[in-house]
Amino acid sequence: MEPLQKNAETAAVALAVADPQGASSSSGVVVQVREKKGPLRAAIPCMPFLVAVTCLFLNTFVPGLGTFVSAFTVLCGARTELPERHVCCVFWLNIAAALIQILTAIVMVGWIMSIFWGMDMVILASEWGMPYLDPAWMWE
Missing domain, CATH: 4.10.910 (30s ribosomal protein s13; domain 2)
Incomplete structure (x- = not known):
């Protein structure tokens, strides 16, 4: 009671x-x-807005390609929602997401997942307010 x-x-x-x-x-x-994200979804990097839109465009036409490109932005200092994990671990989580999207694109699941992943990248970039072309945001 x-x-x-x-x-x-x-x-x-x-x-x-x-x-x-x-x-x-x-x-x-x-x-x-508050949405609880799994480690794969929380590993999506927050990039500058134009880079996020470019990754969305790539994911729309070649499933997994934008996610693959976004994995390298983690190595360049892009922030994620997994600050306790090492950069290499987050990098490999993004590579795994890209491979899942590529391999399941044959049955359309990966293509749809890839588009949603790109949309999440754009949403994160707009929410966190990253500058458009200024790379100095990484060291602030």
């Missing part, structure tokens, strides 16, 4: 914080969702 009581208390506190006047409102609770 205790977990249910905690959930009710948490909901009551969240409602009180969202609406301090006490008026009941259905839009008063804020829910935050």
Whole structure:
């Protein structure tokens, strides 16, 4: 019974914080969702925006090629969501993702995965706000 009581208390506190006047409102609770990424997905490097768009373009027409190119940006200092792993490990995770995309492109799965991978690269580049052509962002 205790977990249910905690959930009710948490909901009551969240409602009180969202609406301090006490008026009941259905839009008063804020829910935050955080995606949990596996190591292969977390190894996608954050590159400058134009490089990410180029990798998306390459992945669209030759599955795995943009992912293969992005693996080398890790060796050049591109950040990933796996800071505790060594650069070589992250590099090989990206190479493995590229090989999976190339080998499964025959049955269309790899081609679709490759396009989504490229879209994730562009999303990461736009979210992290990397400069377009300035390589000095790596040493800041």
